[in-house]
Amino acid sequence: MSDRFDINHVYDILGLKPGASVDQVKQAYRQMAKTWHPDCFFEPQQKLEAEEKIKEINQAYARLKSYQPNEINQSASTSTKIDTTVSNAEGFYKLGMEKAQRGKYAEAIEDFSQAIRLNPNYFEAYKYRGLACSKLGYENRAWSDFKNAKELELKRKKTPPKPASSPPKPTTPPPKAQPQPSPWKCIHTLTHLNWVFTTAISPDGQTLASGSSDNTIKIWHLNTGKLLHTLTGHTKWVRCLAYSPDSQTLVSGSDDSSMMIWQVSTGKLLNTLKVHSTPVFSVIISPDGQTVLSGGTDTTIKVSHLGMGQLLHILKGHSDLVYSLAICPKQQILVSGSADNTIKLWNLKSRKLLQSLNQHSGWVTCVAISPDWQILASGSYDQTIKLWNINTGKLINTLAGHHNYVWSVAFSCDGEHLASGSADHTVKLWNISTGQKLYTLDNHSDWVNSIAFSPDGKTLVSGSRDMTIKLWQCDI
Structure with a gap:
């Protein structure tokens, strides 16, 4: 032809x-x-x-x-030449x-x-x-x-590298600075049939929930890694999970635009909320356990009554996908991170926008609040983690060390350390007060999408696109 x-x-x-x-x-x-x-x-x-x-x-x-x-203008026999x-x-x-x-x-x-x-x-x-x-x-x-x-x-x-035509002369490499050995050891590896997008640990520290692009949610016993329930009901990827304060209820959000409410002890589906018409990327339950807040590709944050399943309020302010939500109970502040590169702080009671933080140069994919309610951490497509004073909105520090998108951040229970998961396949742990990178955990073979600390700080969980969830424990 x-x-x-x-x-x-x-x-x-x-x-x-x-x-x-x-x-x-x-x-x-x-x-x-x-x-x-x-x-x-x-x-x-x-x-x-x-x-x-x-x-x-x-x-x-x-x-x-x-x-x-x-x-x-050339002849039909002339072919397009592409480099x-x-x-x-x-x-x-x-x-x-x-x-x-x-x-x-x-x-x-x-x-x-x-x-x-x-x-x-x-x-x-x-x-x-x-x-x-x-x-x-x-x-x-x-x-x-x-x-x-x-x-x-x-x-x-599997393909071995081709030998060079003329092998280089052996040279003595310069000595490398040895990284500090990590006290965090992987004790369990749990699996899904496809990418793991989200992980959450119950407030009582008993169970771990994971959501995947295999459309399922799995509930595991945190200490033993034993599978307790596989929850099926979503028809598309499960993007986000949130436990209720009493650890009895789990909410999941999915690309099928729905949120499902599950009983943790039995794995029974209690209710389905359909307040979004587009994929749901973030969910969180209010401290009083009465409402669920959700965000996704429709750029809004929706507040729904958990028991009745009714939409109560809609918060508008972002101009792109809402990736992550966090609540600061002490100041009654809702924090949202978005693909519009901003973090927004809202008053939970009045539902008014308090301020917008815009020093990230890429999508804000994750937000977390320290246990003393003073520091906000955010991770971004710009490969950095930023620490903010949640009361003033002032930038405290920028943590640089990942070599690809930062997908998840979580504070330890004592507020001294921060864990982060990245598309560079690693989990990193940081000292909050100094901003120093302490350890790198590199057992995953693909993006680390989710990070969670247990309430006692002894267990760290990471979920990855390599279809695994790894449970880490610190030996010091």
Whole structure:
């Protein structure tokens, strides 16, 4: 097939005539992507067909982006020449990452697809294209990309490195500073069938709950790691969990837009709240156990009565996804972290916005409050953790040491230490007063999405995209 015929077919896929302008191509692509979004269809077969159509549309758009206009004046036998070096693939990959961080997932998918076309073994591009697809609801495409990424990554690890043509002369490496050995040891590894997004430890320290992209919630005995219940009911990924103050009730939030209320002792589903129409990313139960506060992709925070399941109030102020919530009972303050790069502090009683903290340069993915109610910690896509005075909003310190997004932060019960989980596959522990990084726990093989301390501070829990939950105990 000649390149001229091929490019004409690509124009036809987008409903355009050959020679359409760049703006016309973009406009046509956006319109078709919107028309064929799988969420517009209800039957499973229709959704599958829509996902295939979206794939074809994305490939056509990627082809047109690399097409040189002067080809129109060349002979049909002249093929488009594209530089297929790894650096070009990396360039598209970086563009995709930048667009994904700004929430432009459809455009990110295009760039990741181009990177894959130039380098079919680019497992990172598959992985993050899958994540972008999942953000847009293309679940089948996401699963396919995650599968390909895992296979390529395993293949790379199994392939021995090629020997150099002329081996370098052996040299004595300079002595490295030995890191301080960690007193935290992994005592149990628990598993889900897919990514672990969230973990929570009950206030009484008896049970651990975990939520996963396998659509289930598991309740474990914290000390032994024994599985007590597997809770099924959500139809999409479980993003967040929260225990009631009396440890008897668990609330879960999901990509299926619902919150489910469970009885911890029996695993029984008590009620389902449907106050959101989009995925729920954060939940927390009020100190009096009467209300549940939730946030998600609709940018609002909703306050619902836990017993009656009724929506009571809506807090508006964020302009993007609400990733995380925390409550300071002493000052009656609600803290929210968002993909709009801000942290907002609200008065719980009046529901008025008190102040907005905006010194992060990326999505604020997690917030936590110290046990003495004085310090607020926040983690971000900008790879830093910031400590704030919760009463004044003044920045106290910035903790730098992670090499990728920070997904979760948690204070120890004595308030002296902070634990953080990151996309760099590590858990780090910090000294709050000095800001010093104390230990790094690197037993996970993928993003660490969630961190939780037990009430007595003796156990630390981490949940990861490697499909495991690790229970750590300190031997000092």
